[in-house]
Amino acid sequence: MTFKPLAVIPSRNHAAALGEILARIERAGLPALVVDDGSDEPARLALAGFHYPGRGIRVLRLEPNRGKGIAVMRGVEVAAEEGFSHVVQIDADGQHDLGALDALLGAARAAPEALVAGRAVFDASIPLGRRLGRWITHVWVWIETLSWRIKDSMCGFRVYPVAPTRALGARVRIGERMDFDTDIMVRLFWQGVDVVQVPVRVVYPPGNPSNFDPLADNWRISKMHARLFFGMLARVPWLLARRAPDRAETEASAWWDLGERGAFLGLSFLAFVARVFGREICRAAAVPALLYFFLTGAERRRASLDYLDRVFRALGAGRRATWRDSWRHHMSFLDMAIDKFAAWTDTRRPPAVAAPAGQPLERLAREGSGALVLVSHLGNIDVARAWAAGRRYPPMTVLVHTRHALRFNALLARLNPAFAQNLVQVTEIGPDTALALDERVRRGEWVFMAADRTPVSVDGRVVVVPFLGEAARFSQGPYVLGGLLGCPVLLMFCLRDKGGYRIVVEDFADRIALPRGRRSEAVRDHAARYAARLEAHCLAAPFEWNNFYDFWHRGDGATPAAVSAQARSFEQSRGP
Numbered sequence: 109m110t111f112k113p114l115a116v117i118p119s120r121n122h123a124a125a126l127g128e129i130l131a132r133i134e135r136a137g138l139p140a141l142v143v144d145d146g147s148d149e150p151a152r153l154a155l156a157g158f159h160y161p162g163r164g165i166r167v168l169r170l171e172p173n174r175g176k177g178i179a180v181m182r183g184v185e186v187a188a189e190e191g192f193s194h195v196v197q198i199d200a201d202g203q204h205d206l207g208a209l210d211a212l213l214g215a216a217r218a219a220p221e222a223l224v225a226g227r228a229v230f231d232a233s234i235p236l237g238r239r240l241g242r243w244i245t246h247v248w249v250w251i252e253t254l255s256w257r258i259k260d261s262m263c264g265f266r267v268y269p270v271a272p273t274r275a276l277g278a279r280v281r282i283g284e285r286m287d288f289d290t291d292i293m294v295r296l297f298w299q300g301v302d303v304v305q306v307p308v309r310v311v312y313p314p315g316n317p318s319n320f321d322p323l324a325d326n327w328r329i330s331k332m333h334a335r336l337f338f339g340m341l342a343r344v345p346w347l348l349a350r351r352a353p354d355r356a357e358t359e360a361s362a363w364w365d366l367g368e369r370g371a372f373l374g375l376s377f378l379a380f381v382a383r384v385f386g387r388e389i390c391r392a393a394a395v396p397a398l399l400y401f402f403l404t405g406a407e408r409r410r411a412s413l414d415y416l417d418r419v420f421r422a423l424g425a426g427r428r429a430t431w432r433d434s435w436r437h438h439m440s441f442l443d444m445a446i447d448k449f450a451a452w453t454d455t456r457r458p459p460a461v462a463a464p465a466g467q468p469l470e471r472l473a474r475e476g477s478g479a480l481v482l483v484s485h486l487g488n489i490d491v492a493r494a495w496a497a498g499r500r501y502p503p504m505t506v507l508v509h510t511r512h513a514l515r516f517n518a519l520l521a522r523l524n525p526a527f528a529q530n531l532v533q534v535t536e537i538g539p540d541t542a543l544a545l546d547e548r549v550r551r552g553e554w555v556f557m558a559a560d561r562t563p564v565s566v567d568g569r570v571v572v573v574p575f576l577g578e579a580a581r582f583s584q585g586p587y588v589l590g591g592l593l594g595c596p597v598l599l600m601f602c603l604r605d606k607g608g609y610r611i612v613v614e615d616f617a618d619r620i621a622l623p624r625g626r627r628s629e630a631v632r633d634h635a636a637r638y639a640a641r642l643e644a645h646c647l648a649a650p651f652e653w654n655n656f657y658d659f660w661h662r663g664d665g666a667t668p669a670a671v672s673a674q675a676r677s678f679e680q681s682r683g684p
Contacts, residue, residue: 114140116186117142118145118200123154125201126155130165138196146172170182176284177287177288180197184268188274196209197264198265203310204310208265212226222303223301224266225267225293225305225306226308228242228263242260242262245262248333249261252336263310266289272296276299287325287329290329290332394442398438398439401438407658415653415659416433418576418577418578422647444654448491451495452490459488460608461610462605462609462611467611468596469554473500478548478552481557484559484560485560487652489558491602503548542592545589556600559635570584587634597617599616604649
């Protein structure tokens, strides 16, 4: 294909920046077509003054005003009729840094069949409403394409291949106004046109007029997303098949590699909605993103179905788990995430928490005794932690994995610095960490540790015990650490109950003993007891276990001698 581009500049009442835009286009050696979309006076006259065919600049007047989409597609028609291969769309408002023009043209030459589009990089001049609105559209586009490939569908600085764009316009009615840029990009993607994006600086000049009608255009954009969503449903098999070869989007096989698939801005937006409008509105705003993750997260969905199948068999339900069950599982995870936000940031409406009198923690608090508290990803332990932070309990040290929920936890720490207090980030517990924890327990503090995740380093520091009908891997670390600390060990669960949460604390061991010569057996016995209690609570609250990775089929890899070696190392570091 001979690369022959035509610059098309749709304009309605934007003439102030046009001279500079046309000068930059002329320096790039491009002919330009300005499409005046029914501008009013005096902008109409100013636009007409740029008509200079001898320098490759023409002005085409449309009457009455028809919308940006009509103006751009009219330019595509002119380009097709005159033998141009590509159309370079440039908005006339001067917001885009034309220094990126060479990069866009270079990308289009390298991938002539692709749609090359700018990916907006904003400065502080962007209004907050525009930023949030753009993020909402990004989420919808990820759902409508079942892909992360389109990072920005709203930037009006792009290069279209003429042939597929013109063919699409002849078959489908594309959005005609502010819904145009996103609509045509998604539909071209559906046709198999690849999308290449180039960073472009974008500013909002002071006093720059806007053609965006908040009521009418937001309504058009909402209808567009509804059409695209239902169009996506008819294309799900093809879109998922197209996704498969993209290695950048494949899911990882380990829980610590299943990183958060959301941007910090998106989490911040949801936190803002939760604090201002309440949890129910926040939940509704987050459902589109969750739906995207549900549809595209094949590995997580399979893990959810596998886990629920096991629960249903154990309960004698007489049926297999369905996608509806898995969706309920995902929604439960969303609800818990929102409650976690509320527990730490909403002092007016935190989740209700009930803790029956006489819990073992109350006894330990009175006695001033340190403890190791084994928790899990069943329920919402962070709600319990926020509740406990407001009571007269000793300091609580929480061991968390460095990479797990990094953005989520960073946002909570920003909103409430108390959340990050006494969080100890670890990948595995070495001698230095063990000594520090031992000192805290001797001072009467409590150490919280999740016992239902395998360690990041899986070189034998796991034990295989029965869980929901099959052998599963559990970490040896909690029981080795418990033996070294020589303190009481408790189990804690925080489960949903009557619109709030109920804290359940169980005695596990007054002290974990790991006798020489049978350390491996002792660790396995403790892990089996823990797995049995976790299983009992999973059967009572099956949708509350926030597990979305393959818990059973990764092989055991356990080395019995590893427990003894690790325990000896810790005991030597501890000294007499």
